[in-house]
Amino acid sequence: MAVEIVDELLRGDAVPEDWTVAIETAVADRRPDLGPKDRNRIVARVIERVNDRRGLSLKKSHLHRPPAAIPPLRDAEWPPQAMEIIHLRHRLDEMLTAAGRSTLGADLPRLILACAALRGGLCRLEGLHALARAVGSGELTLTGADAFPNLVWIDLDLQIAKGTQQHTNTNPGSEYLRWFPDVTTLALIDRWRRLGPLTYHVPSSPAALYTDMLDLLGAPELKKQVPATRFPLVALAALEHVSGVALPVSVEAVASGHSVGLSVLPETWDALCTRGQPLKEPPDTRGAARTAQPQPSRTPKSAAPRPAPADHAKAQLLEALKECLDTHAATSSVKGRKAMSDALQTLQQEAVGIWHSLEALVSWYRTLLRNGDKPRTVKDYHSIVGRHVLAVMTEDDPRNLTPEALRDMFEQVLARSSYANPAHPLGRLAHFARHAERVLDWPDADFSGFGDQGKASATFVRTAALPMAIYPEVFDAILQTTDLSPDMAECYAVAFALVAWGGLRIDEAHGRVVDDIGTDLTVFVHATSSHGLKSEAARRLIPLALFAPPEVVAQVKSFVARRATVPDKTRDKLLDLGTLFPGDRFDTGTFRTLLQRTLGQMLGIAVRPHDFRHTLISALQLLFHLGADAVDTIEAVSGWNAKRQKRIRHALLGVCPDPRRAPRQISALAGHRDLSAISGTTYCHLTDLALGCLIQSAEERLPASVAARWLGLNRRSLRPFIDDNDTVRLEDLRGPLVNKMDIAWRTTRTGQLPSPEPRVAKPVRVTPTVVHAVLKMAEHDTDTLTIADQLNIMRDQVTHMLATAEDLMAATTQKKGARHVGAHDQDRPNWPVARFADQPGEVRFLARLLADAETLPPENMLKWSMVVLTHADRHRPCLRFLGAPAAQNWLELFPKAFPKSSLDILIRFPSDVTPEAAEKAWCTAIGAKGNYQTESSGHGTSVCPTAPGLIMLRKVSKKAKESRSFSTLRRAAFCIAVTCRVTDEA
Secondary structure: HHHHHHHHHHOOOOOOHHHHHHHHHHHHHOOOOOOOOHHHHHHHHHHHHHHHOOOOOOOOOOOOOEEEEOOOOOOOHEEEEEEEEHHHHHHHHHHHHOOOOOOOOOOHHHHHHHHHHHHHOOOOOHHHHHHHHHHHOOOOOOEOOOOOOEEEEEEEEEEEOOOOOOOOOOOOOEEEEEOOOOHHHHHHHHHHHHHOOOOOOOOOOOHHHHHHHHHHHHOHHHHHOOOOOOHHHOOHHHHHHHHHOOHHHHHHHHHHOOOOOOOOOHHHHHHOOOOOOOOOOOOOOOOOOOOOOOOOOOOOOOOOOOOOOOOOOHHHHHHHHHHHHHHOOOOHHHHHHHHHHHHHHHHHHOOOOOOHHHHHHHHHHHHHHHHOHHHHHHHHHHHHHHHHHHHHOOOOOOOOOHHHHHHHHHHHHHHHHHOOOOOOOHHHHHOOOOHHHHHOOOOOOOOOOOOOOOOOOOEEEOOOOOOHHHHHHHHHHHHHHOOOOOOHHHHHHHHHHHHOOOOOOOOHHHHHHHHHEEOOEEEEEEOOOOOOOOOHHHEEEEEEEHHHOOOHHHHHHHEEEEHHHOOOOOOOOOOOOOOOOOOOOOOOHHHHHHHHHHHHHOOOOOOOOOOHHHHHHHHHHHHHHHHHHHHHHHHHHOOOHHHHHHHHHHHHHOOOOOOOHHHHHHHHHHHOOOOOHHHHHHOOOHHHHHHEEEEOOOOOOOHHHHHHHOOOOOOOHHHOOOOOOOEEEEHHHHHHHHHHOOEEEOOOOOOOOOOOOOOOOOOOOOOHOOOOOOHHHHHHHHHHHHHHHHHOOOOOHHHHHHHHHHHHHHHOOOOOOOOOOOOOOOOOOOOOOOOOOOOOOOHHHHHHHHHOOOOOOOOHHHHHHHHHHHHHHHOEOOEEEOOOOHHHHHHHHHOOOHHHHEEEEEEEEEEOOHHHHHHHHHHHHHHOOEEEEEEEEEOOOOOOOOOEEEEEOOOOEOOOEEEEOOHHHHHHHHHHHHHHHHHHHH
């Protein structure tokens, strides 16, 4: 197709006025169904061929460069079609003047859409179509907030055609957009609502809507000169040339659909508008803002690695996998990717029959390489998620599991890794775990529908912008927490300051050494002996004191000054107090728990540490866009007063602020590469608010009589706004218009938010079920604070249970099972491998044992459990008794544990006892329902009057519908023994 377009353009002697515009128009006319990326790719090919054949030096299209790198679209930079759009805008203005206060009948909904496109900045045709659907249904909700005076918005759900979607913050095929109308469009909407429901037939597609708009304005021939695909590129020219709106480059790119402009999701937006007080219910059923689907809550857990099993063969396989990943991770060539794939295939063949989980995991890595991922991505995947797959799946073959079981395992992996950024290729597992119908195809599934590999695929981005005005309250709440010592609480509060006001990643904050913090609180982010960098661009300086409030700056300076007394300031971590208070260490899981307990409960939403980076970058971009023209709006978002805003602009943009420095400063503060597309798109979520504020500041002026006619206002009400020339600035009339409209308002809170109620230290009854839950979470390296929060028990009780379990393990089960060293350090208990993880099919058996044990007398519980722990180990799935009376006494301690009919009893009779006599003695003591077998022990005499015996369990009981094993029996006995000891000591 590129060759045909070149031949068509070069045919004849005519020379286009603008080659680039002519090429883009030709491509758009031939293939209107292509998405922006594919269309831009063809344009680049055509430009290259035209340059070769005509000897030109045309620049390739910059359609998909980062917003900061797009040249300003000003005056002469606008393509020729922009003049046609400007003429179209003048036709719209003439129609508004002619219409006046008349009803316009059925044309009023069409006029609303035309006004939104040419005056309101809603130039994306998908957005116009979403507005048309709302108008057609008669349900058009207007919402405002005290935090943003006179600004009103409408939440729109865009339907994106397959193959043209670049991004989404909701679901594939749709996109969430918040639109701030101009005053003229608001006046038309108010007139439409007062007239009652008007019949309006919504066009079938955005292209049909565009045709209908041109017909309304009497310019149907314009469709050939400005196709529907070109309209968003040039529609903003009307705002600049007629309304006088000075649009920054990145705002233009987002409004026209070139860049990823993500609107903040409703629940977070409500908290932002009210400065920290989200609405639990809408103010009224008709005018309430739409609420998004609640996000599934995730249990914050530590991302600690799980050590490899002690088995020598498995250890060798893991070492070979690590060597393979390290060897090839530095290359991104096709040859290097193939070499890594071959090495993984060899490793997979060696793992067959030895370790099913590793075999499947290596197959997953090979699938990633086949789908185009780089070796470095595969290595990163293993460091973040892959090792948790091995820890959770243990001995199970994932190919033999049901979809539900495998999905549950994936959810455990995600919870343990604390990695839920689906925009990155490493996050595909998160989406894959939620699609049970495809889960059985793992690990050989086709992942073209996940991540950003396919042409028609969507990138999932979570949007977050938290109200920075309440950050000081969160800082104080963490500082005053009672679950931690005062020194550790201050440590976590300083970590919050680094993340919230410095925009550091959580691992960057944890990796800072004492010497990285300057006396002026300039934070030096770099690689240390214990912390690497995500990329070379992450090496940077952060002026923390520039963004944080004075009281927080003073607290952090005091903390840093006291930490500066450590012997080695270049190696001692700032947030680890081990050198001063042995045993006190910073834990990321505890930090996430504190955030959710404080800020999450204040706002009623889920909060991640990474959200603070997005919030800081969004606030800075808003500050750079609006400058000194929207001080109140910026303060509502960031909490910075006018003096601090001016100080930040001077520090980052110069004394005479130069907006061209803004994109590079944003990328540098975020730790991204220079002019990164990530910084300017997926990190900035308030571009829609910036566009609304810029339109509100437009300098368009009209005669007072014309303005009153347009807006349907009484001319006498305009007197305070009329100047000496009998004209008014149109946007100055927004206040009187908004005051008379029916709008759902978000009220800004006054005073402080109620701090989360401190957890009342009420001891709970310790039961075997509670002990099992605590030990299972501790085995996954979950910190004690998170365990106490999740199980709603005292932290002291959790610590007591873990200490008792470690003592009991060392005393009674030291040789009863394999052991490994704790994940983080030697201070963690050495849990046996997979001791407390639920075995598939035996959950019911374990739960019944733990529940029934609560009804036993404490002495019976302890005796029964100690017999199991001292008579059984993982090598022998049975209990050995010297005789039938001893076995009978043990069974009578806990008769509900299992019926005697479920026992397999092997009697080992000596030479002085006949097999018949031995079996009769056991049948008399135990009962005749057991399955008895006899064998000779070879001994001459018997110590007990009856022969010794081995008691085993039948694995499956069809009648009881439960599976049993001695490993589950030992697990239950251990939990029961811990319960008895904790209860006795209490």
